[in-house]
Amino acid sequence: MPKDASGVLSEIKRTFIQEKLKSGIREDGRKFDETRNITIEENFIPRAQGSAFVQLGRTKVIVGIKIESGEPFPDTPNLGVMTTNVEMLPMAFPTFEPGPPNEDSIEIARVVDRGIRESKMINLEKLCIEPGKKVMIVFIDIDVIDFDGNIIDACTMGVVKALSFARYKPDPEGDEIPVPINNHPISVTMVKIGNEILCDPNLEEEQMSNARITVTMTEDGKIRAMQKGNIGSFTVGQINEAIQMSERVGNVVRDQILGEVR
Amino acid sequence: MGTPSDKKLIDENGLRLDGRGPDELRPIRIKTDVLERADGSAMIEWGGNKIIVAVYGPREAYPKHTQDIERAVIKARYNMAAFSVDERKRPGPDRRSVEISKVISEALTAAVMVEQFPRTQIDVFIEVAQADAGTRIASLTAASVALANAGIPMKDFVVGCTAGKVEGKVVLDLSKEEDNFGQADLPMAVLPKSGDVVLIQMDGDLSKEEFDTAVAMITDATKRIHEIQREALAEKYKGTEPGGGE
Numbered sequence: 239m240p241k242d243a244s245g246v247l248s249e250i251k252r253t254f255i256q257e258k259l260k261s262g263i264r265e266d267g268r269k270f271d272e273t274r275n276i277t278i279e280e281n282f283i284p285r286a287q288g289s290a291f292v293q294l295g296r297t298k299v300i301v302g303i304k305i306e307s308g309e310p311f312p313d314t315p316n317l318g319v320m321t322t323n324v325e326m327l328p329m330a331f332p333t334f335e336p337g338p339p340n341e342d343s344i345e346i347a348r349v350v351d352r353g354i355r356e357s358k359m360i361n362l363e364k365l366c367i368e369p370g371k372k373v374m375i376v377f378i379d380i381d382v383i384d385f386d387g388n389i390i391d392a393c394t395m396g397v398v399k400a401l402s403f404a405r406y407k408p409d410p411e412g413d414e415i416p417v418p419i420n421n422h423p424i425s426v427t428m429v430k431i432g433n434e435i436l437c438d439p440n441l442e443e444e445q446m447s448n449a450r451i452t453v454t455m456t457e458d459g460k461i462r463a464m465q466k467g468n469i470g471s472f473t474v475g476q477i478n479e480a481i482q483m484s485e486r487v488g489n490v491v492r493d494q495i496l497g498e499v500r
Numbered sequence: 501m502g503t504p505s506d507k508k509l510i511d512e513n514g515l516r517l518d519g520r521g522p523d524e525l526r527p528i529r530i531k532t533d534v535l536e537r538a539d540g541s542a543m544i545e546w547g548g549n550k551i552i553v554a555v556y557g558p559r560e561a562y563p564k565h566t567q568d569i570e571r572a573v574i575k576a577r578y579n580m581a582a583f584s585v586d587e588r589k590r591p592g593p594d595r596r597s598v599e600i601s602k603v604i605s606e607a608l609t610a611a612v613m614v615e616q617f618p619r620t621q622i623d624v625f626i627e628v629a630q631a632d633a634g635t636r637i638a639s640l641t642a643a644s645v646a647l648a649n650a651g652i653p654m655k656d657f658v659v660g661c662t663a664g665k666v667e668g669k670v671v672l673d674l675s676k677e678e679d680n681f682g683q684a685d686l687p688m689a690v691l692p693k694s695g696d697v698v699l700i701q702m703d704g705d706l707s708k709e710e711f712d713t714a715v716a717m718i719t720d721a722t723k724r725i726h727e728i729q730r731e732a733l734a735e736k737y738k739g740t741e742p743g744g745g746e
Contacts, residue, residue: 283630285548286583296536300629302583323582325591329554329625331537336577338592379582379591381627383552384535 243331243385247445255446259434266440271483273391273438278399278495288404288417292396295440298384301396303376305406305417310366310373318365320376322351324393330385349465350380350393350425353454357423357462359401364418367408374406376417387441390452391491394425399495422496423462424488425454428480430470435479437487451477453484457492509666509678516678522671523717525661528725530642530732532649538625540650542732544642547675548632553642555650558620572617576605576624578639584631600636601626607640607660607689607698613653622652633679634662637687640699645729649736657729658698659722660689663714665706670713672721686711688718692726695719 274295283289288303324347365374405414429439429447449470454463526547535541538554561567578601637660644658664674665684684704
C-alpha cells in the first residue's frame with residue numbers, strides 16, 4: 239500500500255474487522271481466499287496495440303501497451319525489450335500527488351514487471367528483427383485511476399489480458415500479428431491480519447495489516463516471482479500457506495479473465 | 501500548420517474523410533460517477549478521444565502560499581497517458597500540457613462560484629487515455645460536468661468545441677487528420693447561458709470572414725453539446741422523485 243494512503247482506521251472499525259475474521263468471514267462478506275468482483279474490458283484503448291480496463295472491486299486501472307521498434311540492450315542483442323511503468327495518478331486517491339514515481343509506485347511496477355518477465359510470458363526471442371540492431375520494444379504503461387487496495391494484482395491481470403490480445407506490426411508496411419505468448423502468469427497478493435492470510439485485500443485491510451506478500455504463478459503450477467512487503471513478518475508455514483492460496487486463487491482468476499483465449 | 505498531403509480531406513460532395521458534413525460533430529458521450537474515490541467524476545468519449553476527469557475539493561489549498569483569501573483556486577492538471585497517442589509519450593508533464601492545464605483552470609474559474617470557498621483549492625485531474633484531436637475542449641467540457649457532479653456551485657457549465665479550416669473550407673470539430681493537415685485550428689469554450697467566451701486559442705490562418713463563420717459554427721454546436729452535458733448529469737437522478745428521495 240502506498241504510504242500516502244496509510245490513513246488512520248478507527249478503533250471501532252479495527253475491532254469490527256478483527257471480530258468478523260474470527261468467525262471466518264471478512265468485513266465485506268468474502269471468504270479469506272475469495273477475490274473481489276473482477277471485470278476486465280479488453281481493447282479499451284483501440285489506438286494502443288493492446289489494452290485493458292480493469293475493475294477489481296473498487297480499484298480501477300487502465301493498461302495500455304505500445305509496441306515500437308528500437309535497439310536491443312548490448313548484453314541481449316537477440317532479445318526484444320519490455321518495460322513496465324505504473325502511474326499512481328493523483329485522481330486515484332485524495333492524498334496522491336502528481337510528480338515523478340515515488341518508491342511505492344516503483345515497487346508496484348517492479349513486482350508487476352517481475353511476474354511477467356520471469357514467467358517469460360512474452361517470447362522475447364521472437365521480437366528480435368535484426369540481432370544487435372533492431373528489436374521490438376513492448377512498453378507496458380498502467381494508469382491507476384481509482385484506488386481501493388491491491389494495485390499489484392489489478393495491474394498484473396490487466397497486463398496479462400492486454401498482452402493476450404495485443405497485436406503489432408513487425409514491419410510497418412506488413413500485417414499485424416499477435417504478440418508471441420508462452421503462458422499466463424497471475425499474481426495473488428495477500429496480507430496478514432492477526433494470524434490470518436487474506437487474498438486481494440481492499441484498502442482497509444491493507445491499512446490494518448503490517449505484512450504483505452505477492453506470489454506470482456503460471457498455469458504449470460510454478461512459482462515465478464515473490465515479494466514480501468511492509469514491516470511485519472511471516473512464518474515459513476504462513477508463506478507456504480500463501481503459496482497454496484496463490485495457486486488456488488490464481489487458477490480461478492486465470493479462468494475467469496482468460497477463459498475464452500486459452 | 502501541418503504539411504500538405506496527397507490525401508483529400510474533403511470530397512467532391514463536400515463530405516469529410518469520416519463522412520461528416522462541414523458542421524457535423526463527431527459522436528459525443530458523457531458519463532458521470534465513473535470513479536468512486538473522487539468527489540466528482542466524468543468520462544467523455546468524443547470521436548476517438550477518451551478522457552477521464554476527477555474532481556477533489558474544495559479542500560485546504562496546499563502549499564499555503566497558493567491560497568487566495570478571497571476565493572478558491574482551481575488547479576487543473578491535464579495529463580496524457582503514455583499510451584494515448586500513436587507513438588508512446590514519455591509520462592509526466594511537458595510544456596504543452598502545462599499550458600493546457602493553465603487555460604483549462606482559468607476557463608473553469610470563470611464558471612465556478614469560487615468566491616464561496618476562500619483559501620481552498622479545487623483539484624481537477626484530467627487523464628487523456630486516448631487522444632484524437634480536440635482533447636483540450638473535450639477535457640474542459642467533461643471537467644465542468646465533473647465539477648457539477650461533485651456538487652460544486654457553478655454559475656454555468658463550460659462547453660467547448662473547435663472549428664478549423666481544411667482545404668480552404670471552414671469545418672466544425674476537426675478530426676485528427678484535419679488537425680494535422682488543415683490550415684487553421686480554433687478551439688473555443690463558452691458559458692452557454694451568457695455566451696461569454698472563457699477559452700479561445702487559434703493557430704493557422706483565417707480571414708475575418710472565415711473567423712466569423714467558425715465562431716458561428718462553434719456557438720451553434722455548443723448548444724448541442726450542452727444538451728449532452730445536461731443529460732449526462734440528469735442520468736444519475738432518473739427514476740427518483742423530486743423531493744421524495746430514492
